[in-house]
Amino acid sequence: MNSKLNLNQELIVKARESASHVADSVQDFIDLHTTVTVERAVCRLLGIDGVNDVDVPLPNVVVDHLSDRGLLQGGVAYFIGNAVAETGLDPQGVAESISAGTLDLSKLPIHTEEEIRAAIMPVAEANVERIRGNVASRNEKLGRFGDKEGPYLYVIVATGNIYEDITQACAAAKQGADIIAVIRTTGQSLLDYVPYGATTEGFGGTYATQENFRLMRAALDKVGEEVGRYIRLCNYCSGLCMPEIAAMGALERLDVMLNDALYGILFRDINMKRTIVDQYFSRVINAFAGVIINTGEDNYLTTADAVEEAHTVLASQFLNEQFALKAGLPEEQQGLGHAFEISPDVENGFVYELAQAQMAREIFPKAPLKYMPPTKFMTGDIFRGHVQDALFNMVTVMTGQKLHLLGMLTEAIHTPFMSDRALSIENAQYIFRTMKDLGDELVFKDGGIMQTRANEVLAHATELLGEIEQLGLFGTLERGIFADIKRPQDGGKGLSGVVKKDAQYFNPFIELMKGVRA
Numbered sequence: 001m002n003s004k005l006n007l008n009q010e011l012i013v014k015a016r017e018s019a020s021h022v023a024d025s026v027q028d029f030i031d032l033h034t035t036v037t038v039e040r041a042v043c044r045l046l047g048i049d050g051v052n053d054v055d056v057p058l059p060n061v062v063v064d065h066l067s068d069r070g071l072l073q074g075g076v077a078y079f080i081g082n083a084v085a086e087t088g089l090d091p092q093g094v095a096e097s098i099s100a101g102t103l104d105l106s107k108l109p110i111h112t113e114e115e116i117r118a119a120i121m122p123v124a125e126a127n128v129e130r131i132r133g134n135v136a137s138r139n140e141k142l143g144r145f146g147d148k149e150g151p152y153l154y155v156i157v158a159t160g161n162i163y164e165d166i167t168q169a170c171a172a173a174k175q176g177a178d179i180i181a182v183i184r185t186t187g188q189s190l191l192d193y194v195p196y197g198a199t200t201e202g203f204g205g206t207y208a209t210q211e212n213f214r215l216m217r218a219a220l221d222k223v224g225e226e227v228g229r230y231i232r233l234c235n236y237c238s239g240l241c242m243p244e245i246a247a248m249g250a251l252e253r254l255d256v257m258l259n260d261a262l263y264g265i266l267f268r269d270i271n272m273k274r275t276i277v278d279q280y281f282s283r284v285i286n287a288f289a290g291v292i293i294n295t296g297e298d299n300y301l302t303t304a305d306a307v308e309e310a311h312t313v314l315a316s317q318f319l320n321e322q323f324a325l326k327a328g329l330p331e332e333q334q335g336l337g338h339a340f341e342i343s344p345d346v347e348n349g350f351v352y353e354l355a356q357a358q359m360a361r362e363i364f365p366k367a368p369l370k371y372m373p374p375t376k377f378m379t380g381d382i383f384r385g386h387v388q389d390a391l392f393n394m395v396t397v398m399t400g401q402k403l404h405l406l407g408m409l410t411e412a413i414h415t416p417f418m419s420d421r422a423l424s425i426e427n428a429q430y431i432f433r434t435m436k437d438l439g440d441e442l443v444f445k446d447g448g449i450m451q452t453r454a455n456e457v458l459a460h461a462t463e464l465l466g467e468i469e470q471l472g473l474f475g476t477l478e479r480g481i482f483a484d485i486k487r488p489q490d491g492g493k494g495l496s497g498v499v500k501k502d503a504q505y506f507n508p509f510i511e512l513m514k515g516v517r518a
Contacts, residue, residue, distance in 0.1 A: 003362050004444045005355065005454040011462045012363055015318050018465035023322035026473050029273070030280045034505065036192070036497035038281045039063045039076040041243035044251070045127050045285075045509050046080060046091040046120070049210070051196045058095040059244070060193050065098050067499075069106040075505040081120030085111045091123060113504065124508040127251070128288075128518075134253035135290045135518035141221075141230040148178055150436070151396050151404040152232070153428055154256075154370075158183035158415055160202030162212045166219040171418050173223045173231045176425045179256055179403065181234035182216060184208050189239025189268050190493060194248070204415075208235050208245055213252035232256055237282050237293070238264055240274070240494050246282035250289035256335070256403070257286055259293035261323045262316060265477060266485045267299055271492035272477050281510065283327035288513035293329065294403065295320040298339030298372035300483040306341040306376075310356055311460035312482055313338055317364065318465060319473075328515040331366035335403050339372035340392040344384075348449060350391055355450035357399040359457060371396055373407030382409040389424060393431040398439040404428065 043059035050058050066072045066079060083094045086108045097103035111119075155177045157168040162182075169180040185202030188195075198215060199207040206212060213235065220231040234256035237245045242259070249257055261279045264270035286293055297313040297320075304312070317336045324334050338360050342349040360369055374388045389407035396404045406424040408416045416424075444450045468476045480486035 004442070005358055005362060005451050006446065007359065007362055007458060008455055011458050015315075015458070015462040015465050016322070018462070018469040019315075019318035019322040021469050022319060022465070022473050023326050026276055026323075027280075027326050030277050032500055033273070033277050034073070034075065034499050034501055034507075035274055035277050035494075036063050036067065036072070036499075037241050037278055038243050038507070039066070039072060040241070041247040041281060041285070042076045042507060042509060043080070043091070043095070044244055044247045046077070046123055047127060048091050048095045050092075050096075052099045055196065057193050057196055058092075058099060061099045062095050066105060069104075071106060073499045073502040073505065075501065075507060077120055077124070077506055077508050078116060078504055079105045081116035082111050083108060084123075085115045085119040091120075117506075121508055124512060128509070128512045131250045131289050132518040134250070138230070138253060138255065138290065141224065145224070145228055145230050147230070150432055151401055151428075152178040153425055154179040154181065154234070154403050154405045155421055155425070156181045156183050156405075156416075158205045160185060160204075160206050161200040162198055162206050162215055163200065165206050166216060168418060168421075169216065170219055170223045172421055172425070173220065173229075174227060175422045176429060177231070177406075177421075178229070179232040179234050180216070180220060181256070181258075181405075182206055182208070182212070184236045189236070189264065189270075192240045192494065192497070194241050194244050208248075210248040210252060213248055213254060217252050217254070234258070234294070237286065238296075239268060240264075240270060240497075242275075242278040243281040243285065246285040246289075246291075249291060250285050254291060256292045256294060257282075258296065259283065259286060260296035260337070261320050262477070262482060263296035263299060265487050265492065266483050267296075269487065269492045271495040271498070272474055272487055272489060273498050274492075274494035276473075277498060279323065280327050281507070283324055283329045284510055284514045287324075287327060287329035287333060288516055288518050290333070290518060292333050292335045292368055292403070293324065294335040294370040295337040297337040298341070298370075301339050301341035302376050303483045303485065306339075306343070307346060307352065309483075310457045311464055314359070314363070314457055314461035315464045315468070316482060317360065318461070319468075321364065321367075328513075331364070332368070334364070334367045335370040336360065336364055336367050337370045337372065340374050340395060341372075341376050343377050344388065350395075351449050352453055353391075354395050354398065355453040356457065357395050357401060358444075358450070359454040361399045361401070363458075368402035370403040370405065371401040372405050373411070375407075375411055378407075378411040380412045382413075385409045385411055386423070386427065390427055390431060393428045394435060396428075397432045397435045398442070400439060
């Protein structure tokens with residue numbers, strides 16, 4: 001890609017090196033630890049599903065059983081594998097026996113590591129093959145329909161009722177949407193379990209459950225056949241159950257997942273040690289399953305000023321890139337996030353927005369960047385709002401953004417009606433069509449506002465990453481450098497679920513998935 005911004009390439013290299021060193025130092029911690037939700041994700045990938053008689057998910061039953069007996073540090077795969085070798089039950093049978101109180105994993109004779117692996121690896125491999133089959137199915141549909149050039153039109157549904165969500169999602173697909181994101185119900189990211197089954201009640205969104213994933217996937221496949229396009233499905237792989245939701249998404253063929261390394265720490269007060277371990281395994285799964293992750297840098301700009309703190313967005317993008325690469329997630333699956341959030345009252349705000357988007361595009365040329373619409377300064381004036389969204393659409397097509405979350409003219413008023421969504425899609429399609437090659441026709445003035453702005457942001461981001469390299473990531477988060485939010489290392493939710501691994505620990509899915517494309 002030819003640079004329009006004349007970015008300082010030495011600073012880009014330096015910033016990446018600093019981010020890589022930060023990721024390296026944190027990886028040492030990740031490799032030594034597991035968490036309750038990592039182990040529950042292993043349960044799910046071993047085929048353990050369902051709930052007990054009081055609606056506790058069986059993966060939680062198994063992990064709590066091991067934790068209560070001081071065995072979790074050995075890992076679910078080790079102890080379930082040992083039980084399979086001893087009893088001849090499959091993992092689901094082991095889980096049901098634990099739930100019934102007829103099996104205690106702490107009282108079984110311990111088999112050799114070879115016997116344990118021989119018992120559990122075929123089960124793990126079979127479920128990995130299921131995910132591989134999902135990737136093949138996606139590729140077959142994309143091969144048959146073709147994939148879209150230019151930005152994907154990305155819209156949300158959020159009724160709280162999965163069946164109503166399906167109605168809205170199918171309407172959006174027929175109107176032209178390429179990606180449907182089912183917003184999660186408020187507060188689900190703070191639940192330390194995944195609800196079970198189809199759900200019809202949620203607030204501000206719909207519960208993320210494996211059955212809801214299955215229902216929406218089937219509906220989008222059906223409407224995709226009708227309209228002759230592959231419709232991608234997105235959900236939220238974040239919060240206290242990050243790896244579990246990644247596992248569920250891989251098993252039900254989701255295509256896009258919100259999956260940030262720092263979001264839960266900053267915006268949901270989830271303990272940083274818990275989040276850092278969880279994000280690693282979730283990204284291993286997403287990488288293998290061909291899922292595009294979306295990172296959440298746009299959220300920084302809802303709590304901090306988009307002009308003053310733009311460099312923190314870029315610094316976080318560099319960090320998310322390196323954490324993703326550590327998990328084997330290629331650049332082509334990294335939907336690094338940013339947003340159109342400069343106040344409309346700022347003189348030349350559009351010029352700064354254009355510079356920021358072009359900078360992200362040039363620094364991360366292979367990434368399917370996720371560009372978020374104006375929200376912070378939407379007032380409820382639908383006419384002004386539609387113009388703000390149109391300007392956002394213009395920046396997207398001029399700078400080659402890929403995952404384009406549509407703004408809604410009724411942002412700040414209510415959850416969008418289907419008619420609101422149709423107007424937003426029509427707006428974007430008009431601009432993308434009539435300005436398709438405009439970006440290629442434009443050059444930016446040497447030493448002008450955009451080149452100067454982008455290089456200032458890059459310089460500040462590089463400086464910030466150098467500071468983070470010295471402080472370490474945990475120390476940086478304690479000081480509130482990102483989004484003006486301070487988080488203590490041993491505070492927040494979920495720290496008790498972090499466990500140091502024993503010598504015999506193994507995770508068969510990291511062995512089978514990391515660095516491998518399904």
